[in-house]
């Protein structure tokens with residue numbers, strides 16, 4: 393995000409959410425992230441901040457956390473229930489754990505290098521706008537001020553999606 397022109401800070405405590413213009417929920421392991429956020433008292437505050445319109449980018453596990461419908465999660469994996477999508481955790485994982493592929497971005501002719509690591513499959517895009525596809529299948533969506541990607545744009549060195557998010561944040565902040 394810094395490379396795309398944003399000042400950043402880590403959110404470890406709910407106090408760290410104050411005065412943020414945007415939030416990135418990164419990849420990792422959605423079950424562990426949920427548990428840690430609950431333990432640190434962050435879970436409800438983060439969910440509420442996103443619900444209240446804080447521009448948010450979720451990647452991979454972050455996408456799972458934002459989704460309204462999660463398959464193959466843990467039985468008690470709640471999810472924020474914010475984005476009108478259905479995801480299957482590790483949906484690509486059973487076929488191939490990790491892979492790279494050229495993606496099609498909406499409104500951009502140039503392919504985007506997508507890095508997928510035990511990525512979720514988006515099974516239903518609901519009312520969201522699809523912003524990235526892999527062989528025709530949706531791998532990136534946007535709904536209002538929330539963007540979610542099944543892959544890891546930070547590992548590709550291509551800043552276009554980070555810049556798009558920074559623009560979104562600037563648009564909301566101004």
Ligand code: GLN
Pocket residue numbers: 418419420421422423451452453454456481482509510511512
């Ligand atoms: N498979 C992970 C999960 O279920 C996501 C993987 C990732 O973020 N790269 O949370």
